[in-house]
Structures are given as structure tokens and as C-alpha cells.
Amino acid sequence: MKKEIIISGFGGQGVLSMGKILAYSGLMEDKEVTWMPAYGPEQRGGTANVTVIVSDDKISSPILSTYDVAIVLNQPSLEKFEPKLKPGGILIYDGYGIINPPTRKDITVYRIDAMDKAAEMKNAKIFNMIVLGGFLKVCPIISNDGIEKALKKTLPERHHGLIPLNMQALEEGGKIIKQM
Amino acid sequence: MKAMADREVTLMKGNEAIARAAIRCGVDGYFGYPITPQSEVIETLALEKPWETTGMVVLQAESEVASINMLYGAAGAGKRAMTSSSSPGVALMQEGIAYMAGAELPGVIVNVQRGGPGLGTIQPSQSDYFQATRGGGNGDYYVIVLAPNSVQEMADFVDLAFELAFKYRIPAMILSDGVIGQMMEKVVLPPFKPRRTEEEIMKECPWATFGCIGGRKPNIITSLELQPEAMEAHNIHLQKKYDEIRRTEVRYETQQCDDADYIIVAFGSAARIAQKAIEIAREEGIKVGLFRPITLWPFPSEQVDAVARGKKGVLVAEINAGQMVEDVRLAINGKEPVEHFGRLGGIVPDPDEIVNALKTKLM
Numbered sequence: 186m187k188k189e190i191i192i193s194g195f196g197g198q199g200v201l202s203m204g205k206i207l208a209y210s211g212l213m214e215d216k217e218v219t220w221m222p223a224y225g226p227e228q229r230g231g232t233a234n235v236t237v238i239v240s241d242d243k244i245s246s247p248i249l250s251t252y253d254v255a256i257v258l259n260q261p262s263l264e265k266f267e268p269k270l271k272p273g274g275i276l277i278y279d280g281y282g283i284i285n286p287p288t289r290k291d292i293t294v295y296r297i298d299a300m301d302k303a304a305e306m307k308n309a310k311i312f313n314m315i316v317l318g319g320f321l322k323v324c325p326i327i328s329n330d331g332i333e334k335a336l337k338k339t340l341p342e343r344h345h346g347l348i349p350l351n352m353q354a355l356e357e358g359g360k361i362i363k364q365m
Numbered sequence: 366m367k368a369m370a371d372r373e374v375t376l377m378k379g380n381e382a383i384a385r386a387a388i389r390c391g392v393d394g395y396f397g398y399p400i401t402p403q404s405e406v407i408e409t410l411a412l413e414k415p416w417e418t419t420g421m422v423v424l425q426a427e428s429e430v431a432s433i434n435m436l437y438g439a440a441g442a443g444k445r446a447m448t449s450s451s452s453p454g455v456a457l458m459q460e461g462i463a464y465m466a467g468a469e470l471p472g473v474i475v476n477v478q479r480g481g482p483g484l485g486t487i488q489p490s491q492s493d494y495f496q497a498t499r500g501g502g503n504g505d506y507y508v509i510v511l512a513p514n515s516v517q518e519m520a521d522f523v524d525l526a527f528e529l530a531f532k533y534r535i536p537a538m539i540l541s542d543g544v545i546g547q548m549m550e551k552v553v554l555p556p557f558k559p560r561r562t563e564e565e566i567m568k569e570c571p572w573a574t575f576g577c578i579g580g581r582k583p584n585i586i587t588s589l590e591l592q593p594e595a596m597e598a599h600n601i602h603l604q605k606k607y608d609e610i611r612r613t614e615v616r617y618e619t620q621q622c623d624d625a626d627y628i629i630v631a632f633g634s635a636a637r638i639a640q641k642a643i644e645i646a647r648e649e650g651i652k653v654g655l656f657r658p659i660t661l662w663p664f665p666s667e668q669v670d671a672v673a674r675g676k677k678g679v680l681v682a683e684i685n686a687g688q689m690v691e692d693v694r695l696a697i698n699g700k701e702p703v704e705h706f707g708r709l710g711g712i713v714p715d716p717d718e719i720v721n722a723l724k725t726k727l728m
Binding site for chain 1: 374375376401487494542544547548550551635637638639640641642643644713714715716717718721
């Protein structure tokens with residue numbers, strides 16, 4: 186198993202931390218992982234993105250030309266990464282952030298209305314966990330157990346009370362993602 | 366220090382690995398000034414507070430010029446001292462590095478490169494290859510240059526750099542870049558090694574300035590010598606040392622070179638991207654191998670020449686306008702075609718671009 190994933194959106198949407206949770210979960214499940222952020226001015230109001238690779242074998246390049254999965258949370262990200270998906274790849278987008286939906290026919294497209302769900306759950310901070318839940322539903326490379334372990338590992342202990350809410354967001358994401 | 370069991374596999378950025386490895390390798394002092402993309406080195410040290418555990422000094426200097434001169438002072442007393450910066454900051458340090466080379470002082474300098482020239486950009490680059498491998502400051506000197514290509518090597522090379530620096534009384538540089546510094550990967554930190562005691566330093570560094578105990582002759586740390594005859598003798602001594610390092614300290618790695626028609630030569634992050642390019646090329650039936658210099662100085666000249674012999678061509682892939690390619694061409698000396706591919710100014714090439722360069726330049 187090897188999944189080459191790009192997660193992209195506006196700075197502040199939790200793109201980098203979603204990638205971090207995914208990478209830590211991979212570590213918890215004894216997989217090889219790399220997490221490569223686009224750092225710098227791109228994060229100030231523009232597009233933030235991170236490449237995460239989760240693999241059973243050693244990983245060569247953290248920098249990629251094409252991806253298996255693109256999780257895009259705004260229009261510029263969709264325009265940048267839809268063309269870079271491998272044929273047969275998976276594209277996941279949040280309905281709120283996208284005006285012109287993807288057009289490629291050789292990929293599988295999923296929509297997840299995570300922004301709406303987060304508003305319904307009255308917590309904007311769990312937006313990225315809803316998206317992550319949707320992704321893991323359609324591409325189950327990590328178990329929910331692995332995610333929970335990663336949250337325990339990465340969150341400071343004073344925030345461990347938030348883990349159940351995050352796990353609930355993950356579940357909800359799995360429920361609301363739909364193939365287009 | 367946070368409890369981190371020995372040999373635990375964990376996930377961290379390359380910059381963080383440098384800092385954590387430094388604490389574990391018995392480093393006495395870190396002197397640095399923040400700059401993107403390496404600020405996590407000093408941030409991690411500030412977070413870990415090693416002065417409370419190992420006694421390691423961590424100091425944010427007023428400038429890079431101050432940092433390197435603090436390194437000079439600490440090294441003169443036989444201490445294991447290091448600094449880190451990114452390209453424009455390392456440019457500022459060159460005078461101090463030349464003084465250390467002249468005074469034969471050991472120390473470790475980490476350069477997490479970004480694009481230049483001048484202040485340039487904060488994105489990754491490998492355009493300080495010339496500066497690192499040709500001394501960088503004034504005079505006939507070299508520093509040992511190690512090029513990590515993973516977070517694991519960022520951690521491992523800290524101790525290696527110190528071992529080499531003290532063995533030869535020479536500054537050693539870890540030449541990394543924004544890709545390796547900023548990415549997170551799995552890493553096993555080096556085993557914990559205590560800082561050397563004053564007695565151990567006196568024994569291992571009889572040249573150091575720890576006080577004229579027992580009325581011995583003063584040790585003088587200087588790079589100044591006004592008698593040209595004495596200065597020439599000192600330079601000849603330095604050159605002999607450099608020759609010995611060239612003979613004994615070359616490090617490199619090869620992958621899939623035996624059956625290859627073409628060889629890609631790449632170091633650091635470019636070598637990782639090249640590995641992926643090789644995977645793609647081999648899927649298309651093009652037999653390519655990788656030659657990765659680990660020491661950039663001393664450069665593995667004989668080794669790259671031997672690997673390239675009889676191949677259809679060599680592509681040197683770098684994140685610069687063509688710097689290491691000069692060393693590869695000198696080594697291969699026209700026997701096989703050598704071409705260069707690079708992206709500039711902070712743009713990192715993707716694997717497809719390297720495959721395309723291989724096809725258009727050599728096939």
C-alpha cells in the first residue's frame with residue numbers, strides 16, 4: 186500500500202494539522218510516512234498545502250508530480266491539483282469552498298459538506314476532522330483507532346478532553362461524504 | 366528534557382531532529398540567530414531547555430557574525446559548539462569560518478539552504494554548494510561538508526560532524542535545505558551521550574585554552590601569522606591534513622547502478638526526488654541508477670568516475686544553476702557525457718521534470 190496525498194485549502198482551515206494527524210496515525214500503525222508542507226508566504230491568506238505520503242515501504246521523494254488523492258478545500262486548490270491527480274485517483278472537495286466543481290471523468294470525485302456540518306455541530310475547529318473522516322471512509326488506509334492514538338500523542342494532555350469530539354467529527358465525516 | 370525513550374521511533378521535522386540530536390550528542394553550546402527555513406532548530410532548543418538537564422548552553426546571538434565568533438571562542442576552549450542558519454546568515458559567517466579553519470578549530474555549522482543570491486527567498490535551494498565546498502571565506506582552506514537526505518540523517522550527522530571536526534580540528538558543515546529542514550519523517554534519535562568533562566577535554570584537546578596548569582607553555586589560538594615563511598609552513602600543514610581527509614573520509618551511496626544505462630548524480634533533497642524519478646523511469650523501461658555523494662567535500666571523485674564508466678550518460682540533478690556538476694565533470698573528465706538539470710530561486714523540481722531532463726538531454 187502506498188498513498189500519495191495532497192491536502193490543500195486556505196491557511197487556517199487546518200490543512201497542515203489534518204496532514205499531521207494523518208502522518209502521526211501512519212506512524213502509530215507502523216507505516217512509513219512523510220509530511221511536506223508548502224511553507225512561507227503561501228500560508229498568509231493564500232493557499233496552504235501539505236503533501237502526505239503513507240506507505241508500507243520506504244518512501245523516496247517527499248515532492249511529487251502527481252497524486253493518488255487530492256483533498257481540496259477551496260477553488261484555487263481544486264484548479265491547481267485536479268490536473269495533477271493520477272488517472273483513477275480520488276478527489277475530495279468541500280461543497281462550501283468550491284464554485285466550479287471538478288470536470289475530469291477519469292477520477293472518482295467525492296463531495297463532503299464539512300463546513301455545513303461543522304456549523305451544525307457548532308464548532309468550526311472540527312472542520313478538518315470531518316474532512317479527514319470522509320477521506321478515511323472512502324480510502325481506509327488508517328483505522329479510527331490509529332487516529333485516536335495519534336490524537337493522544339500529538340495533543341497536549343490538557344486538550345485530551347477534546348478527543349471524543351474529534352472522534353465524533355471523524356464519524357460524521359464518514360456519514361456525509363458522497364460520491365458525485 | 367521530555368521523556369523520550371532511547372531508540373523510540375518518532376515523527377519530527379529535520380530542523381527539530383538537528384536540535385534534539387545536538388542535546389543527545391553531548392554538545393556544550395549552541396549559538397544562533399533565527400532565520401527561515403531553519404528557525405525550528407533554536408525553537409526546539411528553547412522548548413527543551415537543555416541547560417537544565419545536560420548543561421548545554423543555548424544562546425540567541427545578536428547576529429550571525431556574533432554566533433560564529435561565539436563558536437570560535439567555545440571551540441578554542443575545546444568545547445563542542447554549533448550554530449545553524451540559512452543561506453544569507455551563513456554568508457555572514459564566512460569570515461569566522463575562515464578564522465576557525467586558520468586556527469584549526471573544530472565546530473559544526475548547519476546550513477538549511479534557501480534560494481539566493483542575497484536575501485533571495487525563503488524557499489528551498491541547493492545554491493550554496495560552491496560556497497560550502499570551496500571554503501567559502503578567504504584563504505586556501507576547506508570545511509568537511511555532509512549532505513543529509515532525510516530527517517534521520519539530519520539527526521545522525523550531528524554527532525558524525527562533531528567526530529570529524531574534532532578528529533581533524535576542522536569546521537564541519539551540515540549542508541541541508543528547506544525541504545529536509547521542514548519535512549517530517551520517522552526518526553530514531555541517537556543514543557544519549559554525556560557532555561565531556563573538563564578532564565576529558567584537557568586529555569582530548571591538548572591544544573585548547575583551558576589554563577596553563579602546571580606551568581605549561583600557553584596555547585595560542587589565532588589565524589594570524591606575519592612571517593610568510595611560517596605562514597607557508599602552516600598552509601602546507603593544512604594541505605596535508607586536507608589530503609588525509611580526501612583519502613579517508615569520502616562517503617557516498619549508490620542505488621541500482623549495476624544494470625543502469627544512465628546515472629543520476631544528486632545530493633540531499635534532490636537525491637530523494639531523483640530516487641522517485643528513477644522509479645518512474647524504470648517503469649518506462651529506462652535503466653537508471655543513482656549516485657549520491659554524502660560528503661560534498663571531500664567529493665567522491667574516483668567513485669563517481671568508476672560508477673559512470675561505460676554508461677550512456679550522467680545527469681547531475683541539483684536545485685541550482687549547475688554547481689556540483691563541475692565536480693562531476695572534473696571527475697569524469699570527458700570520458701562520458703555529463704549534463705545538468707536544475708530549478709532556481711526556490712523552485713523545487715518534481716520527479717517528472719528530472720525524467721524529462723534525462724530524456725531530452727541524454728537520450
